[in-house]
């Protein structure tokens with residue numbers, strides 16, 4: 305069965321390790337701005353974690369003019385083909401949840417790909433098991 | 439299911455497998471073999487305009503014949519032997535860049551690329567017309583991919599240019615500025631103010647984010663995108679930052695109302 309990235313917000317301490325792990329995994333550096341996952345601190349038990357829902361009927365996929373976004377059938381994640389992306393930014397406007405981002409340097413779309421089937425770095429490094437892949 | 443034929447070919451003395459229909463450039467890119475390009479984009483049809491991706495090919499059956507081809511267009515063949523860099527190729531690319539530098543002496547992109555091939559001053563007569571356009575046609579192709587088809591190339595030879603129909607603001611332009619973003623030399627200019635986007639002689643009124651008021655896209659583009667994607671226009675009326683804020687607010691209020699049981703995992707991905 306396909307594994308699921310589950311979020312248990314009540315366990316999140318908003319330590320931002322997931323963001324850091326994500327940046328290192330995808331961009332090889334620690335800039336939090338390029339993380340595909342975000343935490344929001346509202347106090348214990350109320351912190352939030354947001355990342356892509358990998359929607360079945362994804363608005364980002366529907367609006368992409370060059371088919372740069374497609375579903376990886378083995379992981380269920382919607383992945384960006386960076387070479388195809390023309391950086392038009394439409395996907396990030398269309399996403400009703402604001403989970404789509406863009407690399408500030410070249411405008412290329414950036415999103416969670418569930419680390420391509422390996423255990424997602426965010427879940428692997430989450431010290432409080434607020435993020436799990438199971 | 440159709441079984442795709444695998445083809446083996448040689449690039450710079452190393453053997454590679456490729457699928458039928460791939461181009462030499464596709465294989466080189468996959469293998470990390472550098473070939474310079476100016477008019478290539480993975481998502482768009484290749485047209486072979488810039489000629490910079492020239493490589494030399496030969497084949498054991500060709501009795502010693504070899505020739506230069508554009509790798510972005512040339513499909514792989516069984517037994518093909520490709521060289522991506524030698525004196526002939528280098529000289530060819532150098533000449534192309536020398537010519538491009540004569541056409542666009544002010545383009546920093548061309549200056550930099552030409553310098554890599556040892557050309558700092560063009561040996562041809564400099565263009566009298568000030569332009570950064572290298573006629574690669576990426577703008578025309580991206581416009582077609584968007585579905586707008588507003589601009590095209592016109593004229594031939596030295597008069598060739600990227601043009602608007604009858605030199606008027608193109609009626610089909612939606613103001614998305616994809617042409618400007620994809621242009622490798624930054625030759626297409628546009629101007630954004632909070633109210634309007636000026637491009638190709640048009641002045642498009644911008645739609646503003648319903649929450650923060652930041653300009654999102656031209657009204658005309660919004661209509662176009664909604665119709666093309668079949669999505670409700672509302673999808674395009676909130677900027678991504680505000681969308682994210684809304685997501686958090688929704689979840690937070692759900693928490694405050696205890697609508698979501700605290701401690702229960704909330705499934706976010708399949």
Ligand code: FES
Pocket residue numbers: 474475476477478485486487488489490491492508509510511
């Ligand atoms: S990239 Fe092949 S001709 Fe321009």
